[in-house]
Amino acid sequence: MPAGQQRQFSGPRNIFQERRLPETATLAGYGALIDTYDLAVPLPRRLSATGSHHRIVEDDAWRIMTPRHAPSPDLDGHLTFALKYEGLDLAVLKRLFEATGPEAIEEIVRNKPTGNYARRIWFLYEWLTGERLDLPDAEGGRYVPVIDPEQQFATEGENAPRYRVKNNMPGTREFCPLVYRTPRLEEFIAMDLPERARAVVADVPRDLLARTAAFLLLKDSRSSYAIEGERPPQDRIQRWGRAIGEAGRQPLDRDELLRLQRIVIGDARFIRLGFRDEGGFVGEHDRETRMPLPDHISARHEDLPSLTDGMVAFDQGAARHADPVVAAAILAFGFVYIHPFEDGNGRLHRYLIHHVLAERGFNPPGVVFPVSAAILERIDDYRTVLESYSARLLPLIEWEPTDKFNVRVLNDTADFYRFFDATPHAEFLYACVQKTIEEDLPSETAFLRNYDAFRGQVESLVEMRESTVDLLFRFLEQNNGRLSNRAREREFSALTEEEVGRIEGIYADIFGDVVA
The missing domain is CATH 1.10.3290.10 (Fido-like domain)
Incomplete structure (x- = not known):
C-alpha cells in the first residue's frame, strides 16, 4: 500500500495550530490533511471537523459537522470531503500532492475510475504539478466541473477528455486565486451596479x-x-x-x-x-x-x-x-x-x-x-x-x-x-x-448642479469672474454659509451689506440653511 495511504489521522481534539475549536471534534478535510501530512501552508480561513452532536456548528474559523459527515480516515476520504464541502484550496492541494507522491493518487483513481471526485483529484494533481500520472485516459463517467460553481467563482470551462472533467479553473497554474460564493457577494451581484x-x-x-x-x-x-x-x-x-x-x-x-x-x-x-x-x-x-x-x-x-x-x-x-x-x-x-x-x-x-x-x-x-x-x-x-x-x-x-x-x-x-x-x-x-x-457619483453630480445654480444667481446679482465666484463659494462653504468678517474686509470689501445678505440667502436656498 502506498505510503500516502498509511498515514494515521488523529482523533478528537480541542485545539489545532493555536485555533480553538468550538467543541471537541475530529479534524476533517483540509485541516486533517494539513495535520497528518505536516503541510507548511497558510491555514484556510475556515476549517472543518466532525463532532459528536447531530447539528452543525459554525463560526468564522470553524465548521463542526455531524458524525454522519465524517469521512473515511484515509487520504481519499479527506480529499473527497475537502472537495465536497470546502471547495478548492490550491496551495494546500499542491503541497499535499508533493507530500503524497503520484502512487497514492493513482491508487485513488484506480479504485474509483469513474468517480466524480477521483477524476477531479486526478485532474488537479496533473494540473498543479505538471506531471502525468501512470493512468490510461478515463473511459466512463459524465463530465463534471473541476470547481463546483455553486461554491466558488469559475469560468464556463472546456472539456478535458483525459479525465472527463470540465476545466473551469479561472486562471493558470502560474496564477489562480479563488473566491467563494458568499451571500454577501451574491447580494452585490444582484444589485446590478453597472x-x-x-x-x-x-x-x-x-x-x-x-x-x-x-x-x-x-x-x-x-x-x-x-x-x-x-x-x-x-x-x-x-x-x-x-x-x-x-x-x-x-x-x-x-x-x-x-x-x-x-x-x-x-x-x-x-x-x-x-x-x-x-x-x-x-x-x-x-x-x-x-x-x-x-x-x-x-x-x-x-x-x-x-x-x-x-x-x-x-x-x-x-x-x-x-x-x-x-x-x-x-x-x-x-x-x-x-x-x-x-x-x-x-x-x-x-x-x-x-x-x-x-x-x-x-x-x-x-x-x-x-x-x-x-x-x-x-x-x-x-x-x-x-x-x-x-x-x-x-x-x-x-x-x-x-x-x-x-x-x-x-x-x-x-x-x-x-x-x-x-x-x-x-x-x-x-x-x-x-x-x-x-x-x-450622484453626490458630485448634484453638487455641480447646485454650484452652477449658485454661480448663475450670484453673477446675476453682482458681475464677477468665475474664479472670484469660486473663491466666494469656498469662503461660504468653510464658514457654514456665512461670509466671515475677514473676507468682508479684504477679498470682498466691495460688496454691500445688502449684497452679502442676498448672497448668503442664495447659498442657504441652494445648499441648505446650515447656519445654526
Whole structure:
C-alpha cells in the first residue's frame, strides 16, 4: 500500500495550530490533511471537523459537522470531503500532492475510475504539478466541473477528455486565486451596479457629466497617493489621473506595467525602476539595528517572471469572463501581495482595479469610479483585508536579513502568491464600488448642479469672474454659509451689506440653511 495511504489521522481534539475549536471534534478535510501530512501552508480561513452532536456548528474559523459527515480516515476520504464541502484550496492541494507522491493518487483513481471526485483529484494533481500520472485516459463517467460553481467563482470551462472533467479553473497554474460564493457577494451581484451607474448619469447633461468625471478622476488620483502617505505635486497627481482615465485601453503585459510605474513614480533619481532583482517587504526597520521588521514579505524576485506571466494570462483570459469586480479583486490584490517593484506597487494595485472595470465596461463611458477615495475612507478595513492573508502567510516564510537591511527568502514560497483565497478582498472591493456608485457619483453630480445654480444667481446679482465666484463659494462653504468678517474686509470689501445678505440667502436656498 502506498505510503500516502498509511498515514494515521488523529482523533478528537480541542485545539489545532493555536485555533480553538468550538467543541471537541475530529479534524476533517483540509485541516486533517494539513495535520497528518505536516503541510507548511497558510491555514484556510475556515476549517472543518466532525463532532459528536447531530447539528452543525459554525463560526468564522470553524465548521463542526455531524458524525454522519465524517469521512473515511484515509487520504481519499479527506480529499473527497475537502472537495465536497470546502471547495478548492490550491496551495494546500499542491503541497499535499508533493507530500503524497503520484502512487497514492493513482491508487485513488484506480479504485474509483469513474468517480466524480477521483477524476477531479486526478485532474488537479496533473494540473498543479505538471506531471502525468501512470493512468490510461478515463473511459466512463459524465463530465463534471473541476470547481463546483455553486461554491466558488469559475469560468464556463472546456472539456478535458483525459479525465472527463470540465476545466473551469479561472486562471493558470502560474496564477489562480479563488473566491467563494458568499451571500454577501451574491447580494452585490444582484444589485446590478453597472445598471445603477448608468441610471445615475442617464439624465446628466454631457458638459456636467464631463466635469463630474474630471473631478472624480482627480479625487481618485489624489486619494491613491494619500493612502501611501504621500503628498506629491499637483502636476504628478494630474498625470497619474490621466493614466487612470485611460485604464483598460491597453492590454496588460510586462511593458505596460513598467510604463505605468514610470508614470506613478515621476522623479526616479533615488528609486530603481523595473522589476525587483532582490527581496522586498512591507514594514519597518528596528531603530537601533536597522534590521527588517516585516508585516508582509513580497514574492521572491526569482519567481516574478512566472507570477507576472500568470497575472497577464489571468487578465487576458478569465478576467474577461468572470464577474468584473471579483476579477478586479483577484488581479489587484494578487499584484499587491506579489509586490513586483521596489516602489509604486500600491498605486498600481489600485490602478488594476480601474483597468479591469473599464476593460469590462462596468462603469459608464468616460466615468471613473473613485475607488481609491472609498478605500481611503475605509482605510482600517482595507488594512484588515490585506492582513487577512498576509498574517497567515508571514509565519511560513523563512528569511534572513541582508547587508542592505532587506530580506532574503530562503524557502520556496511561489505557490502562496499564485493561490490564495481572495473572498474578503472581493467583498471589500464590491462595497467600495457600491459606495462610489450610490453615493459619490450622484453626490458630485448634484453638487455641480447646485454650484452652477449658485454661480448663475450670484453673477446675476453682482458681475464677477468665475474664479472670484469660486473663491466666494469656498469662503461660504468653510464658514457654514456665512461670509466671515475677514473676507468682508479684504477679498470682498466691495460688496454691500445688502449684497452679502442676498448672497448668503442664495447659498442657504441652494445648499441648505446650515447656519445654526
